[in-house]
Structures are given as structure tokens and as C-alpha cells.
Amino acid sequence: MAQTGIFIGGGGEGYGDPQELLLRYGNRHGLIAGATGTGKTITMQIMAEAFSRAGVPVFLTDIKGDVSGMAAAGEPREAFAARAATIGLSDIDYAAMPVTFWDLFGEMGHPVRATVAEMGPLLLSRIMELTEAQEGAVNIAFRISDEQGWPILDIADLRAILQFLAENRKEISAQYGNVTTSTIGAIQRRLLVLENQGAASFFGEPALDIRDLMQLDGAQGRVNILHAAKLMTTPRLYATFMLWLLSELFEELPEVGDADKPKLVFFFDEAHLLFNRAPRALVEKVEQVARLIRSKGVGVYFVTQNPDDVPETILSQLGNRVQHALRAFTARDQQALRRAAQTYRSNPRFETEVAIREVGVGEAVTSFLEHKGVPGVVERTLIRPPSSVMGPCEDAVRRQVMANSPMAGKYDRAVDRDSAHEMLARRAQEAAQEAEGFEDRTAQEDEATERYSRARRYQPPGRMAERVETGSSRARRLGSRKTTTQTPTRSRSSRSDSVLETFGKSMARSLGTGAGRALSRGVLGTLFRGR
Template sequence: MSQEEKFISHLAEGQVYKKDYIIMGTGILNGEAVSGAQIKVPLKTMNRHGLIAGATGTGKTKTLQVIAEQLSLKGVPSVLMDLKGDLSGLAQPGEASDFILKRSQKIGVDYEPMGLPVELMSISKEKGVKLKATVSEFGPILISQILDLNDTQGGVISLVFRYCDTHHLPLVDLKDLKRVLQFIVNEGKAAITKEFGSVSSASVNTIMRKIIELEQQGAERFFGEKSFDVEDFVRTKNGKGVISVIRLTDIQSTPKLFSTFMLSILSEIYETFPEQGDADQPKLCLFIDEAHLVFSTASKDLLEKIEAIIKLIRSKGVGVYFCTQTPTDVPDSVLGQLGLKVQHALRAFTAKDRKAITKTAENYPDSPFYDTSKVLTSMGIGEALITALNEKGIPTPLAHTLVRAPISRMDILTNSEIDDLVNKSSLTSKYNEDIDRESAFELLEKKMNQIEKEQEKAVLPGPSSRSKTASRTKEDESLIEELSKNTMVRQLGRTIFRELTRGILGSFTRKR
């Protein structure tokens, strides 16, 4: 048996596929592509998550593009978080150059250029379907973790949510959350203390500062209505899975917003999707480019939340794929959950780089045909070390792979093509209308204005004053208990508070 035959036989161990699969490329031995050594990944295990890693310029994004294309052709929708802005080309066919045709021939696949069904989305100023969520939908625990609050501060957030639930105050955006926080330590202090106990002003001030930090990263565009329904990610068109490309090029410098958004999507999918069990193909796959931005800024609690969701979400038929430079960018607790690993070349310019490469090599199965550490630094563009899970959940042999070329455009769309795609979208009209309904901010402002008027009338003598005072509810009396001791002091104190707060937290007045 020749070395090539041994190589093909080695790669074929456990590679008996009864179900459908995608072809990633063909194996490379001694620097040459080996025909008959196709590297396949079964759809059945694509919900076991994955990693696409490698140095800048080695082909990570194109590999991500290939996987999304092949999933779409199999009817599996996907969500791509595009931080570099180079994935919109999925909507247009690629170019059948001589180089790509020869590459496809070596791999043993036909090259048929085509565009895939693409939906452009955004959480910022980028063009596309606007993705939003309300503060209430996040819930107190997730909001506390995103803001990196301690137990005491998290307790205040839980109190806020509880108070708003019982008093029918919708928490839609961050403005609502800030207004309720101001309320519980100022106008409503007496009522809150009576119902829940005293709340520390210092804790509220700390929470306020952290909310402002999140707002400065653009979060006010994300929190609001109309809330995005994650079921709209799971769509097909003409038998092909729709690829939702979330354009995030303008939030690279705001990693907290990115991690907030990513975790909210994962949480919503986990809470919404039914249990799917061990299906023949995934229901949805999510690809997170520049994944180090998620983990480098996440708190310990947030990392634990991500780890828990990654462990559990696969039972919903959802696969999560992280795209980053080195596997060490991903915490070990998450890395251990990843079934498919695609490792592009790494560069060793320093002693630290060489140590990182040695550590990276330890994440992959040993191979009798490769010295993994050497291969990691010698691979060309569009080559990768690949190991996946077979249909029985067993890791496949490590293969130095010539990765197939994308069938869609390997460049971005033009502005006119983007406009055309957005205008034709059925989701644009559904989600791109700004809704500013009456929520906690307006309701509290209206209530306090009403109380002020009643206070002003209360100081005037006469039977009408007595009757209005008698008609007040116990709740209103508790709200104004401290403020009603002296009208002049109350008005002066309220004015000073508003002016101080405007200087520190911004205007109370809604911008229209």
C-alpha cells in the first residue's frame, strides 16, 4: 500500500456517512492535494459548535463563507456576525477563474458560481433590518451581568424589575431604566422603602454610570421596539437556507455592545426554540467573527453565562461557531465544547508566538502523517488543519486540507447592491419603523406632574382642597410624604436635583 493509500485509509477511519454532509476540501500530503481524500463534515454534528482560527490573511473569513454557503445549499439557515464588512458578497455569484477551477478539480467538486439568499441586518447605523430588544426582555440577571454589577447592585436591578412588573411600568429602553432608578431614590423613596426596604443612593449612582458607559457605545439604538423575533432567523428561500448577515463594522471599538448583543441573541434563541434532540441537521448555525472581542471584555459571570448557553443550546438544534486568531482567545471551558475545528496558519515571529503555537498544537489530535507544530506555520492561504465529529460523535483524524473556494463573491457588495437588497427585504418594513410607546419614563413623568399639581392645590384653603386630598390613594400619599412637608423646600430641592442630574446624566426631556 502506497503512502497516499495509507493516508486515504487513515482519513476514512470512522468516515462512513449514512446522513448528509458538507465537503470542506481535500487532504494534503507532502505538500500536494490528494484526490479521493475529501474532508467531510456530517450535518448531524453541525450543532456541536466549532472554531475557525488562524492569523490575519490566512483565509478564516473565506472558510466561514464556505461553511455558510454549503449549509444554505442544504437548507440550513445561518447568522453571520460581520465585524469586518466582508461577508455581504454572499448575495452575489463568485467568479470562475482558472485558479478556482483548478482548485475545485483537485478537490473533486464542481464549481458553480451563485449568490445565496441573504438578509442584511444591523444594530447600529449600518443599512439593513434593525435588530432591537427591550430591557424587560433581557431581565434583571442578564442586565446585571452585562453591566458587571456586584450582588448589592444586582439586587437593586431586581427590585426595579419587580416594582415595574407590579406597577405596570414597561421597561422598553435604557431611558426607562434610568428614570426608574432616579425615581426609587428621589420622588418614590418613601413608597419604595415601605414596600421593599431602603435603597442605597451610592449603588444607584454606580449603576447609572455603568448604563451611561453602555449608552456611549451605542446601546440606545439596540434597546427599544420593535423587538426582533429570532424565529425570523430560521427561514428558507427556494429550498436554500437564508443567511442573515449582521453588519457590525461600526462597533468594533465598542466590544461591550457587541458582547451584549451576542449574548442576548443566544439567550433569546435558547429560551424560544423548542428542544430538537438528535436531528439529522441543525436548525440554525451562528458564526461569530472576531470572537476575541466577546471574551476579552466579558466579566466572570458573563463568561459563565456564555459557557452555560453553549453547553445547552445544541439541544435546540443550534450550532455556534467562533472565528478568531488563536484558540487561546476562547476560554478552555468553551473550547472544550467545540466539535469542528478549522485551524489556518499561525505566524511565529517571537518566542511568545512559538510558545502559543506549541500550545495550539496540543488542542488537536496527533497524526502519524504530520508534525502539527510545523504544519501550523507552513500552511498557505486557503489551507487549514481540520478535525470534526463523525456521526457517532467521535473526532475524525486531523487533516491538512486544501479548502474549497466560495461559490459566492469574495468581495463586498456595492452601495447600490446593498440598497437594492435592503429595499427588497420583507423584514425591513416589519422592523425598521421606530416605535416610541408610553413606557416607564412617560408614566412616571406624568404621575409626578400630576402629584405636583395636586400639591399646589393642596396648599389652597377650601372644601375642594379637602375633597381632593381625601381622594388620594395611599400610594400617592406615600410618594409625596417627604415632598409635602414644605412646598417651597420641595420645589427648590426638585429643581436642584434636576439641574445636577442634567449635568451628570443628561436631560430628562425626551428627544424627538
């Protein structure tokens, strides 16, 4: 008989019935919330294990490095055995999960890359916190990239396109709207900050193939763990990457309708980073993805400290909920606690607000979708123990897992193929060579003109002898030449004029041919680039 649900936990005296998440509603999204140290990470771990055993691939983030223990089998503990007996779990079944490690920086897992074009102008502007005018310039850069066939794959490509915009801003502004040097300069500075935060290693190829996150290992789904300890130091990059990943899943996966189980489950830890100071347009984008991606068979589970971290429009889409303890130390905390309690279907046996405040570590207030997608009655639940190691795995285990991974060698080496940066560099080089050729032709023509001028100024050797003759003999010779040399003088002048006329015609013909057109392009290109 096919598995229909995954066991989350149960309870003994004072607790409710065993809690199970139905697989057919696993794509209805969920929420794991609670204060620091109340057990959110372990809940995410046991849910990921259960989905994997049900044949559902999982993607989750390892913020503190303590989820990597899923790659190793857990060891029996007396406390675990007592918890299992209390909640009616017959066998913890200690085992390692089929894990694939990922890392945006390629240090603790296989590199994860995306092209700038895949990220798109909206998310890119979001990560750089650009103004409306600056975002408009980025959109123009992407449009020109599409029209000219200049792929934007990495930061160098984007920087080259932006430089092109700055150099040709007058012509581009006339067609697409005003582009100023100050706007381009501001974007370039933001891009430099992003590059210094490590984005240069993220943007590029080979880009991540979404299908590699949805692989099976026999009957189990692979657990994809993104090492995010370093990534968390740049929360903008983290939030944008996660949203890009969701968007890619939404765009690439086909519609599946109502399925027996999800095709992929996605855990978004520290979800509040996505919504901090997020513009309304971006929140609407997340809401759209959360609402529609479930039809693609993808379940999204937000993990955060307080339900208030998630906008109400998105919170209303989360049907499966695990609420760990909330600490109400301030008036604001008390209001958040009250609002959290009001989102659950009440249980007459206890006050939900009191339960959320009083549950201990490893306990939670839970509600999962039941038949026909109806929210279940809220229950106090003891979360089951995990089957794998709680905490980080050893470095030797990580290296062995990476070496035996089906992704080994596929993404490890970056590829820098022909794109906007190289294409624009060649264009500039060709223009420089063309200008150099024009200068060479000009120099040759100047030299020919100078030779012609020297030929006109040249005096025959016989004339030099006249300078040393006596005055009387010189006078006689000059007197005798008044009648004999007039015709030859006119003949030489006529021949010289003919040479000049021939050179002028040759120059005119060259301007009318390809050489002339190249000359014109060289001049115009120089002026165009100089603007």
C-alpha cells in the same frame, strides 16, 4: 437522496482525504481559528454557503464589511479553477446567496432591537461593567418594574426607574436592601456612556423576533449578515448583543433531539471579545448555553485568532474544527501553538504542531466529527473556493437586497409604546395636579376666612356719623345707649360666633370626605417625593 454533509475542502499530494462536515453533527458546534490574514473569514463564508444550500439558515457577523459579497454571485477565476481541480470539486457553482442584511444602528441593514427587559439585569450589568452593589441596584429596579407593571423597554424607561429608586430610596432600602444615591448616580453615568455609544438605537421596539432569523428561501436557508463594522468600536455592546441572541435562541426554541441537520447555525466572529475580562458568572452562562443549545438544533461556531481566546470549558464543546496558521513569534505564542496541536486527534503522517505553523493562506488543519460523534483524524486541507463574491458588495446591490427582503418595513420604524417612562411621568403629573388643586382649595379657604374676618371688622354707616358729632351730643347718645344697646351687642356676637362655628364644622366635614383625603394625599405625596 438527502444531503448528508457539506464539503469543506480536500487536497492533492501531501494533503489528506476530502473533508466533509456531517450535517447531523452540525449542531455540535465548532471553531475556526488562525492568525490575521490566514483565511478565517473565507472559511466562514464557504461554510455559511454550504449550510444555506443544505437548507439551514445562518447568522453571521460582518466585522470588516467583506462578507456582504455573499449577496452577489462570484466570478470565475483561474486560481479558483485550479484549486477546484486539485481538491476534486467538479463545479464551484457561482451563485448569490439569499441574504438578509441587519445592523444594530439601522444604517447598513434592517434595524435590530431588543428591549432592556429582554436583555435582563445580568447582561446589562455586564455591558456597563457595574460593581456588585450597582448590579444589585439594577436587579432591584427590574424587580420593582415587574411588581408595579412598569415595562422597561428602552434606556428612558430604565433611567426613569432608577430615578424612582433614588427618590424613594429609604422605603425601597427597607424592603430590598440598601440603595444609595451614589450607587444610582454611578449607574446613571454608565448608562449615559452606553447611550453615547449608540445603545439608544438598539434598545427599544419592535424587538427582533428570533423566528425571522430562521427563514428559508425556497430550499435554501437565508443567510443573515449583521453589519458590525461600527459595532466593533463598542466591543462590550457587540459581545453582549451576541450573548443575548444566543440566550434568546436557547429560551425560545423547543427541544429537537438528534436531527438530520441543524435548525440554525450561528457564527460568532471575533469571539475573544466575549471573554475579555469576563466575570466567572458570565463565562459559566456562555458554557451553559453552548452545552445545552445544541439540543435545540443550533450550532455555534466561534471564529477567533487563537484557540486560547476561548475558555477550556467551552473549547471542549467544539467538535468541528478548522485551524488556520498560527504564528509563533514569542514564547507565549509557542505555548499556545503547542496547546492547540494537543487538542487534535494525531495523524501519523505529520506533526500537527508543525502543520499548524506551516499551512499557507487558504489552507488549514481540520478535524470534523465522524460516525457516532468521534473526532476525526487531523488532516491538512485546502479550503474550497467560495461561490459568491469575496469582499464587500456594491451599495446598489445592498439597497436592492434590502428592498426585496421579507423583513422590509417590519423593523424599519421604531415604536415607542406606553412603558415605565410614560407611566412614571403621568404619575408625577397627577401628583403635581393634585398638589395644585390642594393649593387652590387652600387659597379659596383663606379667602373665605379673610371675608369672614372683614365682616366682623365691618362698621355700619351710622357709626361713621358719630365721629363728626359734637362731644356733648356724642356723650348724650353714648349715655343713652348704655341701657339700650347691650342686648343687640350680645346678639351680634352670638350671630358671629355661630358663623365661625358653622365654618369650622364645614371645614371638618370636608377633611372627612374625599376632599380631605385628597388633601392628605397631597401633603404626604409632597413629603414622599421630597425625600
